[in-house]
Amino acid sequence: MTTVYRYVYSYTQQERILQKAHSELAQKLEQELRRGVLTLAVLSQLKTPQYGYSLRQNLDARGMPIEEGTLYPLLRRMEEQGLLKSEWKIEDGPPRRYYARNAAGDRVYKELASIWNALAGTLEKLMEGGR
Amino acid sequence: MTPQEVIDSYVKAVAAQLPMRLRNDVARELRGQLVDEFAAGGGHDEAAALALVRRFGRPAEVAARYHTPFTIIDPADTRSFVLAAIGGALLMPQADARLPLSIAPATQSLLYFAWIGALVLFFAARSWAIRRWPERFVFTPSIPAKTINVPAEWAAALAFVLLGIVYLMPGPVVTLFTGGRIDPHRLVYTDSFTQPLRLWGFAVIMPILAALHLYAAVTRRWNQRAHVFALLFLISAGTQLGWHARYGEIFVDPQMDTVARTVFELVGGFFILVGLVQAYREWTRVKLPEMAAGYSV
Numbered sequence: 001m002t003t004v005y006r007y008v009y010s011y012t013q014q015e016r017i018l019q020k021a022h023s024e025l026a027q028k029l030e031q032e033l034r035r036g037v038l039t040l041a042v043l044s045q046l047k048t049p050q051y052g053y054s055l056r057q058n059l060d061a062r063g064m065p066i067e068e069g070t071l072y073p074l075l076r077r078m079e080e081q082g083l084l085k086s087e088w089k090i091e092d093g094p095p096r097r098y099y100a101r102n103a104a105g106d107r108v109y110k111e112l113a114s115i116w117n118a119l120a121g122t123l124e125k126l127m128e129g130g131r
Numbered sequence: 132m133t134p135q136e137v138i139d140s141y142v143k144a145v146a147a148q149l150p151m152r153l154r155n156d157v158a159r160e161l162r163g164q165l166v167d168e169f170a171a172g173g174g175h176d177e178a179a180a181l182a183l184v185r186r187f188g189r190p191a192e193v194a195a196r197y198h199t200p201f202t203i204i205d206p207a208d209t210r211s212f213v214l215a216a217i218g219g220a221l222l223m224p225q226a227d228a229r230l231p232l233s234i235a236p237a238t239q240s241l242l243y244f245a246w247i248g249a250l251v252l253f254f255a256a257r258s259w260a261i262r263r264w265p266e267r268f269v270f271t272p273s274i275p276a277k278t279i280n281v282p283a284e285w286a287a288a289l290a291f292v293l294l295g296i297v298y299l300m301p302g303p304v305v306t307l308f309t310g311g312r313i314d315p316h317r318l319v320y321t322d323s324f325t326q327p328l329r330l331w332g333f334a335v336i337m338p339i340l341a342a343l344h345l346y347a348a349v350t351r352r353w354n355q356r357a358h359v360f361a362l363l364f365l366i367s368a369g370t371q372l373g374w375h376a377r378y379g380e381i382f383v384d385p386q387m388d389t390v391a392r393t394v395f396e397l398v399g400g401f402f403i404l405v406g407l408v409q410a411y412r413e414w415t416r417v418k419l420p421e422m423a424a425g426y427s428v
Contacts, residue, residue: 052160053167069188072164073196076157093170094163
């Protein structure tokens with residue numbers, strides 16, 4: 001009886017480990033997938049100026065949660081790439097840097113949005129074949 | 132610590148890893164963002180602030196996300212760097228006082244560091260050059276492994292035959308090539324060296340190596356087994372020369388003996404180096420299956 005119990009216990013443990021590994025892998029792949037569309041998601045929300053925290057909340061509320069450690073540096077990098085403009089404002093609370101798309105950001109956003117739409121259509125067709 | 136002190140400490144740790152031009156600006160912005168996050172999180176003590184900054188990430192990692200950090204050794208070169216560092220350290224000259232080219236133990240440890248330093252400089256320069264002139268580092272296909280350099284194989288076979296003759300009859304050969312300027316009586320082996328176990332090991336390997344290279348030259352390809360044997364014999368020949376350089380006299384004449392030890396050490400080291408490098412390449416060679424007939428492009 002003990003042997004059977006041990007066998008069942010060991011099998012269940014292995015199943016758990018495998019499930020955990022698969023779940024971790026799925027999470028990692030999801031992160032990679034989201035990372036690829038981060039720039040587009042951020043650009044889409046910056047037609048009007050927003051500061052880091054409000055942008056993060058905004059994206060989160062629309063189903064696109066982004067870690068703070070990823071989003072804030074990304075805003076700076078996008079500004080350095082010439083896609084965003086920024087300015088400091090003091091309202092209620094600490095001084096905050098507000099970001100918004102500039103003319104180049106508008107152009108890139110339109111291009112990326114068009115590419116995304118085409119890509120989404122293609123993937124939809126591909127996945128239909130995979131079902 | 133107060134939550135503000137925790138946040139400020141974290142912000143300073145991140146900013147310290149950034150270039151000067153970015154530091155203050157990023158610090159000011161990051162502090163504002165962390166304060167917003169902290170207030171929204173509903174925390175009010177040091178533990179909550181610590182949890183927030185730890186979730187944000189390790190300061191060095193976060194700083195690296197704010198700019199493109201300068202890399203000394205490109206991550207793509209890490210494997211090559213480690214192999215070169217280990218390979219170089221293994222092949223460093225030995226600190227054995229019996230060898231003519233030996234170096235002092237203290238100098239040897241310095242050589243290890245110098246080797247690592249030289250590698251760091253080389254790979255840093257390489258990374259910089261790749262970023263500066265990417266078009267010069269585009270892929271160029273290598274010669275297929277099956278194609279061998281036939282003249283080089285003939286030359287190798289001839290070289291092993293000649294080496295075997297010089298080894299067995301150093302006096303007459305050197306006299307012939309120097310036009311009699313070196314007295315052949317100075318190139319007489321000691322009795323201990325002419326003992327069969329010392330003298331003949333290397334002498335027997337030379338014709339075997341010559342035959343293997345001749346076989347490759349005639350068939351125009353290296354049979355894998357023959358190649359492995361050739362490498363084993365080459366390393367064995369190098370090891371024997373190393374032993375000769377290290378143990379007992381070779382020539383009766385002390386001056387010639389010193390010269391011979393240096394030559395044996397150099398040639399032996401060269402054989403071992405070439406043998407090990409080629410063995411490593413053979414071992415790590417990517418093996419592709421044959422293309423189906425008619426499907427080759």
